[in-house]
Amino acid sequence: MNHENDDAMPHLTLEYSANLDTFDAEAILLALNEALAACGHFEEIDIKSRCVRRDAFRVGTSSEPRAFVHATLAILSGRALDTRRALSEQVLAVLKTHCGTPSGVHLQLSAQVVEIERESYAKAAIAPSSV
Template sequence: MPHLTLEYSANLSLDPAAGLAALNRCLADSGLFEEADIKSRALALDIFCVGTAATPRAFAHAKLSLMPGRSMDTRKQLADSLLAALSPLVQAAPGTELQLCVELFEIDRASYAKESRRV
């Protein structure tokens, strides 16, 4: 734990490997997680829609799933830190409206199973 999913519209210029590395560093630097427990993935979305206007638009949305028990202040700090780390990674074409957001989810501990092993 935690699991981070970065979804972004494919009309953005973003190096997903470098982006995930930066976001993982952000989470590790928080001191809240063991470095090896941070798992992330990036999904470029070829089919997407932002609003209804025929205006060039793009987005990146980071979703962080973590175990419950952290205060609202801690979760807000995580969200703000991830947004600050995400912002310089994303480039859009001139004239494009760009939205960046971070959302945190608490996982139900009772229904979460995990196995770790070294092979």
Template sequence: MPHFTLEHTTNLPALDAQALLRAANQALFASGQFGAEIDIKSRAIPLEAFAVGTAGDGLRGFIHGKLAILSGRNAEIKRQLSEAVLAAIEAQYSVPDHMDVQISVEIVDLDRAAYAKAAHTRRSAT
């Protein structure tokens, strides 16, 4: 835990999704809210079909992050997490001057009592 999903429109030039995921993971680990860094999982979903407003000129796009965490954290911690991830994304991606781009992050609570996980670690060959 946590799970971070990054959605981004495919019209954003020079967007390196892997670099954005690494930056988000580093910000999440630095928050001190999560145990081991190996527990932070992230993925990127490129969006080829999308609309931003009503203009169809292809000069609008977005990056949206959804952070799913176990329930129980207060609103201030959630705000700190969303702002840290947003800052990490903005530091990693330079928005082109000729485009309108919105970047957002949301926090979603997962029911702690209903969440199940199995972690299988590598075994060293001896």
């Protein structure tokens, strides 16, 4: 069964280390949503993204300044591996473009696509009522 475009519903969670002082979560989320909408796999209204700042974090064991930004894109199961790989590369490309690195800080960017079991996922969309 091909599920490339049916029931599209991506959930994007962006985590970043608190030492990224110039991290503009709103701008990065907008850029990610725009990229996902443009890719042709999702309807614009179905893209849900959120950002979580991690105050307690560690990158490796060194005391040198290090930071991270990690994106997890959750999509319904059934898409081809090539599609999932292209989506993670697209998300990573946006992060590379929009994540500034503070001077002297080693920054790691990463992205992954995870699948949500199609059979157990439920969703309801409630449109605003007109007055």
